[in-house]
Amino acid sequence: MIKLSIFLTRRADLTHEEFVDYWTNKHTPLIAGLPGGEVPVRRYIQLLPTGDEIPGVATAPYDGVAEVWVDDIADAAGWFTSDTYNTLVAPDEENFIDRTKTRFLYAEESPIFG
Template structure:
């Protein structure tokens, strides 16, 4: 398995609450309903920022993290190249997130503590 973490940035004209509402209630179900999601995506999680912080730490510039699991990089490439992703998911992403400011990070998990 390979995991893609998308470090999310909301559109500047949306409040955090508007951004979360759209991401959770509109985008999540839309993403899950796509044929390409059902074919290639093994797991999709939205991580919403809590606003909590530890003293002396730097606050993140990101508004959340999307985690998407694929069997391998070939599955990720096929998903992002699919017509349903391009025609349905991208236009919705543009409705609530600043795609140019988001960062993508592909990783393999190494579990240290069960």
């Protein structure tokens, strides 16, 4: 399985709280409401920053991270180039994300302990 970590930055005209509200209460239900099989995702998790800081340790400048598990990179590519994504999901992302600052990390997990 491939895990995509998608690092999100809010639009400049939104507060962090407005970003979180839109992402969790409008965008997520939009995706969840798509017909079965439309989204090839095995698992989806939203990471929201706590606001905590450790002195001397740099904090990432993102408003949130979406973690998405897919079977393989072909499923991810198929989703992010699909008509549904490009006509429904991506336009909705414009309501709360500065998409020019979105970054993707494609990874395989290697559990060490826990």
